[in-house]
Amino acid sequence: MQALLADGRLTPGVRVPSERDLAAALGVGRGTVAAAYERMRASGHLVRRRGSGTWTATPTEAPPLPFTPAPSPAGTIDLAHAAPTAPAEAVTEAGHAALAALPAHLCSAGYDVVGLSALREAVADRLADEGLPTHPDEVLITSGSQHAHSLVARALVRPGDRVVLDQPTYPNAIGLVHDSSARPVPVSLERSDDGTLDWDVRALAAALRESTPATAYLVADQHNPTGAVMGAATREGVVDAFRRHGVPIVVDDSLRDTWIDAPPPPCLGSFAGPRSESTVITIGSLSKTVWAGLRIGWLRAPRALVRRIATTRASDDVAPPVLGQLMALALLERHDELAATNRARLRAGRDHLLRALPAALPDWSVRRPGGGMALWADLGAPRSSALAEAAPRHGLVLASGPRFGVGGAFESRLRVPYTLPLDVLDDAVVRLAATWDDLDRAPSVLTTVV
Ligand SMILES: Cc1ncc(COP(=O)(O)O)c(C=O)c1O
Structure with missing residues (x-):
């Protein structure tokens, strides 16, 4: 159970079987289970709630630290x-196009709280192309x-509310859930027999019912x-x-266009039926x-909801910048071409890292993601935080595995992006291996977690 909690496959807040039921299921004496539960209570992995049994917990409930909390010295490689x-040429051209279009906007104050109508139309068209018919007012x-x-x-979200999250997920x-004084309810992705990761509809439904x-x-x-893609049937469920x-x-x-091997099924929002009743809010970016x-x-x-958000936005950033929106408009016109070029770069990076990482770090295991921007490496030992802590000494910034999970999970994982140029990736792998070697010389206390 402790190992499952550390790997995020079992989440905090799950009621565990009674000592008697678990002993019967495992064919061991009740005293064995009682002793194990006692140890897990002592370490904070289980808590007993009066009248409602024993529940999983994790000893650390601290929110993840922000990325790159301090500026890094020159020469540091950022794998966080x-x-x-x-794409320098395309972005520069978009800058010129935006400057040329700017004078037409200078007679207004520039406080358009929902954004420029031309950009909202362009985004609505993109979403429609994705199978999500959208009016610019949405x-x-x-x-x-x-x-x-x-x-x-x-x-x-109000303070005290619960928010369901994938486990692992974007730190x-x-x-944001912690900052909203809400409580995360992590639901683990599950691995099927053929090794693919997908969402567990039953676990999600249970989380909705119970929390x-x-x-x-x-x-x-x-x-x-993880790079996982939700299956089409799962989307419906x-x-x-x-x-x-x-x-x-x-x-x-936001990562939908970063598929490498095969395009994903229609976007999740397109499964939601008539849009006035839609319970799906889709977010994205360039x-x-x-x-x-x-x-x-x-x-x-x-x-x-758009209107409601527009009224509260004023106290946030008031309105989006006009020049940036004009650049986005120019870039959206060539979006398909830019996404294809990006995919080719991601493919080269992924395939390169899939060769370089196992060669330098043979104890780690990696699976080949069908898309996305990173490998979700399994270190084979719970040393991710120690690795991230030691990395700056080798000119490397890492985001440790636990940042991607609720409750201290994923101490044996490291996300290794493949978005950097190939020669920089090579250098990063050398530094990663040197950092890992360092840990062998100075074993971390975290190795005792599981
Ligand atoms: C899943 C996910 N969502 C959102 C973001 C943030 O992206 P943006 O630059 O659009 O705010 C990231 C960045 O890594 C991400 O991975």
Whole structure:
């Protein structure tokens, strides 16, 4: 159980069988189970609740630390972020096009709280191409998809509410739940017999029933950090479960265009039926297909919710920047071409890292993701935090596995992005291996976790 908790396959807040039932199921004496439960209670992995049995817990409930908390010295390789460098020529051209279009906007104050109508139309057209017919009034332009998620959370989540999350998931999504004084309800992805990862509809439905969350946040395409893609049949089951419980899902489609081997099924939002009743809020951005430095994203929600968010946005960033929106408009015109170029770069990076990493770190195991931006490496030992702590001494910044999970899970995992140029990736792997060797010389206390 402790190992399952550490790997995120068992989440905190699950009621475990009684000592008698577990002993019978495992064919061991009740005293053996009682002793194991006692040890797990002492270590904080189990808690007893009066009248309602024994529940899983994790000793550390601290929210994950933010990425790169301190500026890194020159020459440091950043493996903590997974995002492409900009297609320089396309972004520069978009800058020129934006400057040329700017004068037409200079006679207004520039405070367009929902975003420029031309950009909202372009985003609505893109979403329609994805199988999600969208009216521009259902679109609000944001500073990236994390900002979109944050605006939705401000509208829908109150202190003390519960929010369902994939386990593992994008660290800033977990951070947002903590910052909203809400409580994360992590639901693990499950591995099927053929090795593919998918979402567990029964576990999601149980979480909805038992925790009555205010909302949920799912990354159904090129999931961060695993690269998993939700199966088509699973999409139907997931949307149906949320609809039955009346819980809105925030679906983060920002990585959807980073598939490498095969395009994903239609987007999760397209399974949600008539849009006025839709419980799916879709968020996205240009960060993963073009450049995160643009800080342009969007959310797509029923009009009433868009209006509500628009009224509260003023106290956030007031309105999105006009020049950036004009650049995004120019870039969206060539989006398919840019996404294809990005995919080719991701393929080269992925395949390169899949050769280089096992050669330098043979104890680690990696699976080949069908898309996304990173490998979700299994270190074979719970040393991810120690590795991230030691990495700056080798000129490397890492995001440790536990940042991607609730409750201290994934200490044996490390997300290794393949978005850097190939020669930099090679250098990063050398530094990673040197850091790992260092740990062998100075064993970490964390090796005693499982
Ligand atoms: C799943 C996911 N959502 C959102 C973001 C943030 O992206 P943006 O730049 O659009 O805010 C990231 C960045 O890594 C991500 O992986």
